[in-house]
Amino acid sequence: MPKLEIPRKAVYRLSLYYRALQRLKANAVETVSSAALSKAAGVKPTQLRKDLAYFGQLGTRGLGYSVSHLTQTLMEALGTARLQPVVLIGAGHLGSALVRYRGFEKEGFEIVAAFDADPERAQDVALGLPVLPMEALRDFVRERQVKLAILTVPATVAQEVSNELVQCGIQAILNFAPTILQVPDGVVVNNVDLAIELENLSYFIR
Amino acid sequence: MPKLEIPRKAVYRLSLYYRALQRLKANAVETVSSAALSKAAGVKPTQLRKDLAYFGQLGTRGLGYSVSHLTQTLMEALGTARLQPVVLIGAGHLGSALVRYRGFEKEGFEIVAAFDADPERAQDVALGLPVLPMEALRDFVRERQVKLAILTVPATVAQEVSNELVQCGIQAILNFAPTILQVPDGVVVNNVDLAIELENLSYFIR
DNA sequence: CTGTGTGAAGGCTTTCACAGCC
């Protein structure tokens, strides 16, 4: 849909706009200006207009943007138009918490299964979800056409597990392990590194 | 210590270098070149040298950088030279998991207490840590001189709790709630938004 | 000769300023 390649940072902001739009929609607002929407998303109006311009002429001059139409456009761009299945690898503390954290569903993602090298270990917590052995991964991913994986395994095995994921056909990984994953072209990795975020904050406090 | 203001993105990379250095130190390596260290951190050699140059002449031409000296410099810059106390607000699924996640301590951070509007609710999980009522926050923060907070409360109350944190003297917040927090100058916020990370990945898979 | 430190060049994003449409 986008004419040109959209900058990575801009794609990130699309999600912020999408969030803000959802709130507006809930309040039955029909039209919104770049000024108002950008404020809700925490960015500058011109930046928002530039970002949206990647998708063509979406707004009406003198009026603003149609909330429902813009929502639709962003949903399709972000691929949240339909529910995306996600697998989670590593059912430790963090992994279990993410499974139980229902915040994803509202945004169009569903964790459909958890995997662990030792499925027994995780069984003590009621996850409401099967914890399967790693051997079951390949068939599961293929059958359910899963493209997204959340990786919450120890750093020492992260690269190894990542290789497996790629082999199974996973196309995108949300990585919580403090490691730089090596993946082939065509596979995308986003890193969430909590220790680094804390260190970063630590730098800015005097 | 830094001569000039260091770009935010560069500060982030300092943590990557620090990680890589720790591994080298464990292997009793004494000196490392920008080429080798940058590869371990997943960046380009020139970038690493530029980043380190903010701290003055750290390396030896023709040789490289002293692992121990560089480690020391980065520890001081990042403020991880001594153990930093951190409070966590919101003892739900995610909050509890972070408390039990011991990955921070190695990096110089210790969650010293958890707070929740309803401390009873959280008590069923053994956190190895007291869960205190919000009323106890101010005195605790003041007494222990806590500057860092992790915020894992529902989005609906995040801004409100954030205001309280700021009033108590917290200087930096690691925010997991999907909200743009408004904070006064001098307070830093880093956002970790899992739904947005997933959406971002979702955009890049065809 | 090896490998750092750094001015200059290049590339990417953000912001400005304003033309154009409702």
Next chain:
DNA sequence: GGCTGTGAAAGCCTTCACACAG
């Protein structure tokens, strides 16, 4: 008059090229 869409300018960050020190 109000507000979007967009070329141009500015700002920021990364990369290059090379001088210089060990």
